Amino acid sequence: MDNKKAIFLDRDGVINKELGDYVCKMEDFEILPHNYDTLKELQERGYLILVATNQGGLAKGWYTEEILQQMHDHVAQDYLKHGITVSHFYYCPHHPNFTGECDCRKPKPGMLLHGIKDFDLTPSLCYFIGDKHTDVEAAEAAGMTGIKIEIDQPLGEILHLIK
Secondary structure, X not given: OXXXXXXXXXXXXXXXXXXXXXXXXXXXXXXXXXXXXXXXXXXXXXXXXXXXEEOOHHHHOOOXXXXXXXXXXXXXXXXXXXXXXXXXXXXXXXOHHHHOOOOOOOOOOHHHHHHHHHOOOOHHHOEEEEOOHHHHHHHHHOOOEEEEOOOOOOHHHHHHHOO
16 A cells, blocks of 8 residues: 655645734635645645645634635645645644633644544655644644644745655
8 A cells, every 4th residue: 555645734834925913705715826836746646735824713713614615625626736735735723712621722733633543545655735833733642744834934945844
């Protein structure tokens, strides 16, 4: 059986422009165009592209699941125009101050573990790229490599870290 590998991406600050707490409206959702070529190359190297994002703004009532879905559909359609397929968007709708603890909010590895199971991935061949230390902690807890970037940093700058 072939080993399956994936690149998991955090969303805010990696896929789209970081705005502070949350991106709550479609008109504020701005995809970072400097990552298209890198993601396409990774996909051509056999990596699935997956997203894992904390979306505590849902628990706070700042936006709805419908708006979140519109944002994710927008990313999927935009990436597809550039030859990139996002295989799945995982999101944690919880916030500990509003919904209590959960197993999916990073730094817990729940979303990543779901992706590993759903796509029969080999964790040691997977990477999670995020702009917070909690992203790296979640990756390590799931048995994959975490790569921390600066907010809105082009992924091409860390491409050499991915085998």
